Amino acid sequence: MENIPRTLRIKEMLTWSDFCGVPPSVVTIVGMAKNVGKTVTLNYIQRVLYHQGLILGLTSIGRDGESFDALTNISKPSIVVQPQAIVATAEKVVANPNLWDYLQKTDIVTPLGNVVILRAKAVSKVVLAGPSKNQEVKRLLQYLSGFGTNCILIDGAFDRQSSADPLVSNQVVLASGATLSRDLEQLIYITKSRVEQLMLPKCDDFYLTLCKQSKSKVVLVGNSGLREIVADTSLLSTTEWAKLLCDDCSVVLIKGAVGDGLAHALLEKRHTPAVIVQDGSKIFITPFLWRQLKVRNVKFQVVQPISLLGVTINPSYPGGNGFDPDVLLQGMGKALAPLPIIDVVREVKF
Known part of the structure; x- marks a missing residue:
């Protein structure tokens, strides 16, 4: 990694300013496919903002945070929330009520029960199960804001591009990775096309x-x-x-x-x-x-532009070696410049 141009290695945790330079508000993390590092990105952003003293709100479009993927049965990283985080999730997925302060039961209904608002007493794993309709997500954001959150993070479903709807969330972080393609040029090509679509200019x-x-x-x-x-x-x-x-x-x-x-x-x-x-x-x-x-x-x-803050990359995929992390970072960074490209596992930014 030494002497690689335009690559920033941080010895300590990246600050949010290092991450993208735009103050956080309502941020949706959207994965381009399964196993591209969306949950790892979500956890990392939480840690960054928590260490800057922000009170975080957290919810999901759909369900995420299970130990194993329901479709592929591949093990998944857990969603880990920081102390004092305000979490909105369905009541039936709350495994250990003793880890949470119960704040409110909402009238928003999911297949796993009503969404409840909780405050984390300590660092805790959580399954997030929120509403799938954008209008209900917007209502849920009002609940979270009412409990004093400085920033709200939304775990966006990989198979619902509307997770990036700017009427729900005014900021988006896109997660891309090797599961999209085993060919490096093709992976960059697919990601660049999606970035171009998300960053289209506003009409008259x-x-x-x-x-x-x-x-x-x-x-x-x-x-x-x-x-x-x-x-x-x-x-x-x-x-x-x-x-x-x-x-x-x-x-x-x-x-x-x-x-x-x-x-x-x-x-x-x-x-x-x-x-x-x-x-x-x-x-x-x-x-x-x-x-x-x-x-x-x-x-x-x-009509409504999307604020794409950056792209995170995952060079690996389940059961395979994936790409050289430095080569992927450089290739994606050059193709998508000046958009920030971040390897959150190694804490490296292009």
């Missing part, structure tokens, strides 16, 4: 107002004016999008998820409209098609 105020006023999932803007499309979903097929995207269309505003159907339709057009989505977490376009759209200079913008 005109489209922000249009998004608020229109009840349609799809709105087409062209020289002849606005055309609101009646549809049950925004995840239309390539054929359906091709029929809608006439040559007159200069902008397509989409209130909902967008996928490969739209990407294929755009790539078939000679003159492509700009695309405006609610936020980057709504984009489900595969990396290969996303790169083709970039080559064609198809413009994507968002």
